[in-house]
Amino acid sequence: MERFFEWAWLKASDSLVVDRLLIAGDQQEIDRVVEALSLIRQYDPIRYRRLVRDLRRIWVWAIPYRGQFKKSTWTCELDQRFVLDEKTSSELIASVIVHEATHARLARVGIEYREELRQRIEQVCIRRQLASIKGLPKATEAFDEAERMLDALPDMGDIAMAERAFAGELEAARYLGVPDWLLQKIVIIRERRSRRSAAKLRQN
Known part of the structure; x- marks a missing residue:
């Protein structure tokens, strides 16, 4: 049932292909994601090339978190409330995309998101965020937020x-x-x- 709901939502969404990466959502959401991807491509081209290899699509819809990686479809999912919020900068969207793409990179090399590894995996993903976004213009908010996350990770138990x-x-x-x-x-x-x-x- 869940897969059917996701399929129906995706079918009803607008979409755009950027560098072989499918971006789905409504047009405003797609525009914001494209702007964030442009920042990554310009200021961290190595990470960008890995990102478009590791992910198949970026999908904006209603999810429990700002972002999450779904291995079954190699998708970076972004919450539409987060993406559409006028307080959310393009740099912050880029930061979340990099984080979820790092999950995809780790999954590609066979590292499973098991309970005993989650703390370390999240630390790796956040450090990759910090390395990627530190050179972005107006990235202070996104950088400071990632640092706070690294200093105070929540309980990652099941x-x-x-x-x-x-x-x-x-x-x-x-x-x-x-x-x-x-x-x-x-x-x-x-x-x-x-x-x-x-x-x-x-x-x-």
Whole structure:
């Protein structure tokens, strides 16, 4: 069902191919992504060449985080609220794209996003962000934010990540107009499943 929803959303989106990289979203979102990619191409051409090899597409839609990498489709997904926010600079979008493209680069060489490796993987991705964006014009905000992330990474364990993802998914669903009564039912169902899973673990 999830894949069908994603396929339908993607089909309904506008798209543009830039250097063999498919960019999907509405036209304003595409324009912002193209502007961010232009900055990377101009100021960090080596990273840009790797980026267009490692990713197949950049897709802007409603997701729980600012950005995330989906290995099954080699996609950098960006949250449309983040991309369309007038406070979001092109440098900040470029920074997130570089971060997610670094996840793709690591996946290409066989490094899996396992729980015990996540802290180190995120550190690598953030350091790549810092190296890439430090030469961008007006990149102070993006650089400072990446430094703060590096200094204060959140808990990357399975349980903590699942909780953050679920909270983000609820916010994305609310943004898309899903009614609160349905969201409450989703929360109840999830809590029941969590209790059942916990009970099974105790039995084992």
